[in-house]
Amino acid sequence: MFHLLLIAVRSLAQHRRRTFLLGGAIAVVTALLVVLLELSTGLRATILRSATTLMTGHVNVAGFYKVTAGQSAPVVTQYTKVVDVVRKSVPELDYLIERGRGWARVISETGSVQVGIGGVDIQHEPGLHQVLRIREGNLDDLAEPNTILLFDDQATKLEVKVGDLLTISAPTPRGVSNTLDVRVVAIARDLGLLSRFNVFVPISSLQALYQLRSDTTGALMLYLKNLKAVPAVHARLREALQAAGYAVMDDNPKAFWMKFDSVNREDWTGQKLDITNWDDEVSFVTYTVTALDMLTGILTFVLLIIIAIGVMNTMWISIRERTREIGTLRAIGMQRRRVLWMFVLEALVLGLISTSIGALLGTAICALLNAAHIAVPIGVQLFLMNDTLTLLPDPAKILGAVLFISFCTTAIALFPSFLAARLRPISAMHYIG
């Protein structure tokens, strides 16, 4: 086998120009695939980071309280008792926060925006401190009542700066109009689509706006030590809360605000809990990752076809050039299978070397792009969930890309190799190319 490998490598070295062109094409395709994969991984990581900061925990215990059948509020009443059940049944828990939820109009002197309102206890929000990049003001001032944190885009629309006053207007769960005057204490940099629809106020202010009791919150957000535990914790919590006597809603992998219609159609009243995970809560934005993955798939497919034609063509040329050599090898006793292996190995070596170079090239390009902190236009920010281009290497995915493209180039070489192996020694030796 080593001899066959040697022949394959020498053959590639002998036909440098051909090897360089075909190998270069394979390397470029691999590099492109690696860049797209890193973009997809970066996008997914950004969504996870933004979403688990702005609007969801890894797992959430939330729910709806219905005063009447047609009137639901996204709240968990007497949440401290729920916290006890959660702490007992989730040993994987890293930390837990309570977050108020609301949907209201924020109004300035010059404009208004409709946004989701997160009620936070800023002293117990490590995620917000890590992820939010404050452009103006101080995040910790959110500890004062009747204050608000906005994002860049909202501040621009409302034409406000730190210190300005805003009015939040929303109906209470009983449908009574209420308002709250708040002072802007911090403006954070945008985090893509999710930050467009989120602002933060102290939870006490949110409770005042919605006339909620202090033992009522919007959601309990659970952050786990290991993300892989999410499905198990999700399922276990459902059972534990049901066993503790809570009414738990059927699994519905959607964001909580997409459930109002269906919840309002149902005839029950009172409290029902809803267990969701981060993937459910951001299902409305993960389409960007899906779209990017689809684009990567289509692009890879098209490029692989081009490569396949190239590889097959090269193999044909190689076989034609080496027909007399094949005849000689066959005449001195080389088995057909070994001839087949000889050509397959040539394609495999070409594939492995080219894809490895391509992977290195792609990773280098990604590293350069990350280092350049390229600012993306606002329209693109919506989809990238970030104001700069972020690519994240995933060694497993890169290795997968290398192996996949190498496998494809090798598989494509099988047919011409098989035909080469079938050549009769006498006719091959007489072949005049």
Next chain:
Amino acid sequence: MHQLARSLALLGLLLGSSAQALMNQDQLLQLLKTLDDRQQNNGDYRALVYLEQKEKDQTDVIREAIVYRRSEDQRLIILFTKPKSEQGKGYLRVDKNLWSYDPNVGKWERRTERERIAGTDSRRADFDESRLAEEYDPSDDGDDKLGSYNVHRLTLKVKPNVDVAFPVVKLWVDTATNNVLKRQEFALSGRLMRTLYYPRWQKQFSESKKGDFWYPPEIRIYDEVEKANSTIVLIKTVDLRSLETNIFTKAWFESKSR
């Protein structure tokens, strides 16, 4: 001494006249019932309604709708007929549930009775029968002037365990005609939310009521939080004849939505 006596007499006169202007609780309740009764038909009601919505930095939108009401069971339909994008959409109130229908998705959604109608500054109550005495406790703010009109001012506070969009309402009632000329509505926080003006009132004889039915042909609604927003409601061609019996059903609404 003489001057002091005159001053005291004048003060007494003033206090006497203001005490005379203020109504007692029974009189206030009676006034509210009168206001409600003037606008109640004790039967069916159909009206063509136009809503002109003005919002900052937006093109004005005019909607045409037909409002159907039945006093019995407090039933209500608001069916939009124009513009084309709104055609067939609307609201149905049955058994204290307000349902919204969108023919584009063919789904009914249960909504709170206190939400904005079609995103305008109007509320369901603006199209419904007046139920002030049922929902609010009145207090008297005395007499006042509104332009050239002599008015009586009332402050209404929502009764316990009653759900309304605005827990505090102030009314300016024409003392000569008992027409409501102005209405201000406040949020729980005490902030003024909407001001409504009723420049005209019309009456129509109702067979079912065996008396006059009053309605405002025009309501001007000003959003006091987003100051640039306003809505004008025009109520036209009011018909007080009986409607079909099966009209207040989802099936009927859907048939009209197609």
